[in-house]
Amino acid sequence: MRRVAVTGMGAVSPFGRGLNELVGGIVAGRSAIVVHDKLADYGGLRTRLAALVTGVDGKEIARNKRRSMSSQSIFAVLAAGEALNQAVLPEIEYGSGRYGVVLGTTISSLETSESFFADHFRDKSFSRMKTSLFFKTMNHSAAANVAQYFGLEGRLLAPAAACATGCQALGYAYEMIVSGAQDAMLCGGTEEFHPLSAATFDLMNAASFSYNDRPSEASRPFDRQRDGVVCGEGAGVLVLEEWQSAQARGAEILAEIIGFATLTETGSIAEPSSAAMQRCMALALVDAGVEAEEIDYINAHATATEKGDIAEAQALYGLFGDRVPVSSLKGHLGHTLAASGGLETIATIEMMRRGELWPTRNLSEIDPRCQGPQIFTETKKCKPKLALKNNFALGGVNCSLVIRASQ
Amino acid sequence: MTDAEIISLINDSLVEEFELESSAMVSEAEIFADLGLDSLDIVDMVVILEGAFGVKIRDDESLREIRTLGDIHHFIIQKKCEKAAS
Numbered sequence: 001m002r003r004v005a006v007t008g009m010g011a012v013s014p015f016g017r018g019l020n021e022l023v024g025g026i027v028a029g030r031s032a033i034v035v036h037d038k039l040a041d042y043g044g045l046r047t048r049l050a051a052l053v054t055g056v057d058g059k060e061i062a063r064n065k066r067r068s069m070s071s072q073s074i075f076a077v078l079a080a081g082e083a084l085n086q087a088v089l090p091e092i093e094y095g096s097g098r099y100g101v102v103l104g105t106t107i108s109s110l111e112t113s114e115s116f117f118a119d120h121f122r123d124k125s126f127s128r129m130k131t132s133l134f135f136k137t138m139n140h141s142a143a144a145n146v147a148q149y150f151g152l153e154g155r156l157l158a159p160a161a162a163c164a165t166g167c168q169a170l171g172y173a174y175e176m177i178v179s180g181a182q183d184a185m186l187c188g189g190t191e192e193f194h195p196l197s198a199a200t201f202d203l204m205n206a207a208s209f210s211y212n213d214r215p216s217e218a219s220r221p222f223d224r225q226r227d228g229v230v231c232g233e234g235a236g237v238l239v240l241e242e243w244q245s246a247q248a249r250g251a252e253i254l255a256e257i258i259g260f261a262t263l264t265e266t267g268s269i270a271e272p273s274s275a276a277m278q279r280c281m282a283l284a285l286v287d288a289g290v291e292a293e294e295i296d297y298i299n300a301h302a303t304a305t306e307k308g309d310i311a312e313a314q315a316l317y318g319l320f321g322d323r324v325p326v327s328s329l330k331g332h333l334g335h336t337l338a339a340s341g342g343l344e345t346i347a348t349i350e351m352m353r354r355g356e357l358w359p360t361r362n363l364s365e366i367d368p369r370c371q372g373p374q375i376f377t378e379t380k381k382c383k384p385k386l387a388l389k390n391n392f393a394l395g396g397v398n399c400s401l402v403i404r405a406s407q
Numbered sequence: 408m409t410d411a412e413i414i415s416l417i418n419d420s421l422v423e424e425f426e427l428e429s430s431a432m433v434s435e436a437e438i439f440a441d442l443g444l445d446s447l448d449i450v451d452m453v454v455i456l457e458g459a460f461g462v463k464i465r466d467d468e469s470l471r472e473i474r475t476l477g478d479i480h481h482f483i484i485q486k487k488c489e490k491a492a493s
Contacts, residue, residue: 063426064445128458130451 004177005246005406006255008087008239009346010079014051014232014333018082022343023350026332026358031216033230033334038195045199046209049218051232051334052193065149068135070109071192073145075235075339080146080186087239087251089184098183100154102173103143103190103237104165106338110194112136142190146237154182163303164262165189166236166341167391167399171260173240174401183242188342190235197231197337204270206305207231219335220362221302221328222309222370229303232334236342255349258386259288259402269395272308276398277315281388284400288386295324295402296384297357298373299348301392302328303335304362310369312390317372325382326375331361341391345401348387352405355383413460413487414480420459421476424451434477442476452479462486 011018014032015025025032036050058066058074069077080103093099116133120126135141140158147156155176159168166189173187201207208228211218220226246253261283265276285292298316302309316326329344336343351357357380366375389401408416418432427442438444444452453465460483464470467486473479 064443064448067447128454130454131447132451 002178002180003243004174004257005241005243005251005253006238006257006349007241007246007251007253008083008085009254009349010082010086010237011234011343011346012053012056012075012079013234013336013343014053016055017078019346022347026329026347029361031332031361032232033215033218035212035215039198042195042199045195045202047198047202047207047230048212049208049215049230050193050198051230051336053233061149067132068141069145070112070136070141072105072109072190072235073136073142075192075233076103076142076146076190076237077149079188079190079235079237080150083186083237083239084150087241089239089241090249093184094151095153097154099152100156100176100182100185101143101147101152102157102159102169102176102185102187103146104159104161104169104338105142105190106160106162106165106197108137108139108141109192110196111192146186150186152186161397161399162393162395163301163335163337163340164391164393164397164399165338166343167345167389167401168262168341168397170238170240170257170341170345170401171262171399174257174260177240177242183245185240186237187240188235188237189338189340191233191337191339193231193233201229201231208304217362219304219331221300221304221330221360222313222366222375223304223363224365224367226304226306226309226367228305230334232336234336234339234343236339236344236346238342238346253406255352255406256404257401258404259284259290260400261287262397262399265396265398272311272392274311274314274318276396277312277390277392278318280398281315281319281390281400284388284402288402290386290402292319293323295320295386295388296382297348297351297387298324298326299344299387299389300326300328301390302360303330308392309367312392313370313373313375320373322372322374324374325357325380326373327358327360329358331363341389341399345389345403348389348403352384352387352403355381357382357384408487410484413484416459417456417479417483420455421452424455432476434475434480436476437474438476456483460487462490
């Protein structure tokens, strides 16, 4: 069976541009959440919080390439560039049709759509429409822009599974390499913040607003005082590569993806299901050919919502008991939605490489209803051989990925 | 609007839209070779010029003859004259 190596990682996160900024922010225990003053302009919105990307200038991308890119494509291109720089894939293969892109986002660029329709509705005219509108708002915009920018001519897929998009992209890319359909994939997720995302969670009483005056204390996964999601943005992109070819060319192998599962829970389009989460994790373990006892660390989805955290904690306890250390990075990063799968998988791999596990930020007192799994609150020195990464999404989508350390 | 004002507005509009250097905006500059625009840009350029000058040029056959920035200047000046005359 073909194995899948991770040979490159790139990040644009609310901590800034690059892997070092992402890791540095988490290791330092910082919060990337800020008061976003613009949110005060909107009626019917309680939250004022966001985790925004700063310090990124898309101008380094040539105008004729950038004209088709909204922020989420720019984030994805910059993260992909960093991942490709690390992987040093043979460029001669870019056009072979064997190197592809699997990269998705929650929703196409709302800022672009909003800007167009604000003008369009004045007279319902299309005469002021520019060609870039479609290329910025088509559902595969970020994936297509990444493929175009780097000249990757293999498969192109833009999965859309809201908060599970990035994890699903990694899983589908892994499967394409295992199947032999592709040899290397740029994969992950990207997200640009728009007030509508915050409003959607707010509407469902799942956005944090009690901490509007204390942004660094907002987003409290598993905590008794948690009050919901803080929406963020960014991009997390990995290079996955067929193991033997990576080894043959002497690439540094950062980790191995050994299992993936995704399934849909159809009882509700919005409610998390503990049973479905547990079933998804179990299926990922089966795919990886490992037992629950072998998992050394779990990076939880845990977005700090009332119901989602309880459901995940119950699912984790059901499958792993209290044996496996669990943490969520959303206390640091907020919820970067489609980007979270990529960014948090990158962070998980960095934990495995560094031999330390990073705790959940803002977890002061665990919610009794989340009790059971070993949710730790201090950095642990530990060199996990196997890790599990979860992401779950509105729409009933559940995703789990099994990662093996490179050594 | 004088011819010079028209030329200035065209140049400013194209510099802003296509992130061009002002120093590159000379009459003999070829749109594709020198200014680096392509067919998608030309579609957007028409939108920009229609908006800036309140003229309809999208279906004008003579658009296809345009090669240089100077051609654009002449084309729009002519269109403005026609509009004024009508």
